Amino acid sequence: KQEVTQIPAALSVPEGENLVLNCSFTDSAIYNLQWFRQDPGKGLTSLLLIQSSQREQTSGRLNASLDKSSGRSTLYIAASQPGDSATYLCAPIGTGTASKLTFGTGTRLQVTL
Amino acid sequence: SQTIHQWPATLVQPVGSPLSLECTVEGTSNPNLYWYRQAAGRGLQLLFYSVGIGQISSEVPQNLSASRPQDRQFILSSKKLLLSDSGFYLCAWRDTGAYGYTFGSGTRLTVV
Numbered sequence: 001k002q003e004v005t006q007i008p009a010a011l012s013v014p015e016g017e018n019l020v021l022n023c024s025f026t027d028s029a030i031y032n033l034q035w036f037r038q039d040p041g042k043g044l045t046s047l048l049l050i051q052s053s054q055r056e057q058t059s060g061r062l063n064a065s066l067d068k069s070s071g072r073s074t075l076y077i078a079a080s081q082p083g084d085s086a087t088y089l090c091a092p093i094g095t096g097t098a099s100k101l102t103f104g105t106g107t108r109l110q111v112t113l
Numbered sequence: 114s115q116t117i118h119q120w121p122a123t124l125v126q127p128v129g130s131p132l133s134l135e136c137t138v139e140g141t142s143n144p145n146l147y148w149y150r151q152a153a154g155r156g157l158q159l160l161f162y163s164v165g166i167g168q169i170s171s172e173v174p175q176n177l178s179a180s181r182p183q184d185r186q187f188i189l190s191s192k193k194l195l196l197s198d199s200g201f202y203l204c205a206w207r208d209t210g211a212y213g214y215t216f217g218s219g220t221r222l223t224v225v
Contacts (some may be wrong), residue, residue: 043217043218046213
């Protein structure tokens with residue numbers, strides 16, 4: 001059974017800092033890995049999708065890396081802004097017909113002025 | 114383009130009442146469909162998934178059921194709600210030809 005751990009659980013930083021959010025998963029037999037953002041009381045917004053054949057993916061100030069063999073992914077946020085405040089969720093996508101997502105409990109980020 | 118609709122956005126129901134939450138997807142065919150629940154202060158838990166019409170797989174034993182009467186329609190139901198059914202319910206789809214998941218905006222269910 002896939003288990004996902006995200007470190008740190010919570011993070012508070014001043015605006016402008018570069019951030020590193022860590023994700024580890026126990027079963028490396030994954031199809032892909034997806035990073036999401038969740039604002040309080042809202043649904044999930046997809047940030048980045050890393051296919052198993054890729055090692056990283058970039059979108060604007062976000063960069064995600066994937067080391068499938070060691071069961072790790074990292075999300076880098078450059079020059080953080082107050083609008084980045086949210087919970088960030090890492091979710092490996094399993095293989096097989098169902099291709100199930102497994103979530104950790106996320107990293108709650110607060111960026112202050 | 115593909116979109117996912119989920120309703121209602123919020124719902125307050127008494128204990129013992131029935132439940133029906135609906136999710137529909139547009140702009141794709143034969144998607145994988147999923148129901149997740151997020152209880153207060155907890156992570157997202159997969160409840161049901163479906164790889165085709167009439168095909169439902171349950172991940173955890175519970176008071177809920179799911180149905181897929183049409184290719185792009187996924188329904189979450191209960192005959193009698195319990196207090197423990199309260200939570201944030203999210204529908205998601207994954208195109209079998211694509212790679213990532215797309216989530217709906219969610220339904221906040223409070224059982225009183």
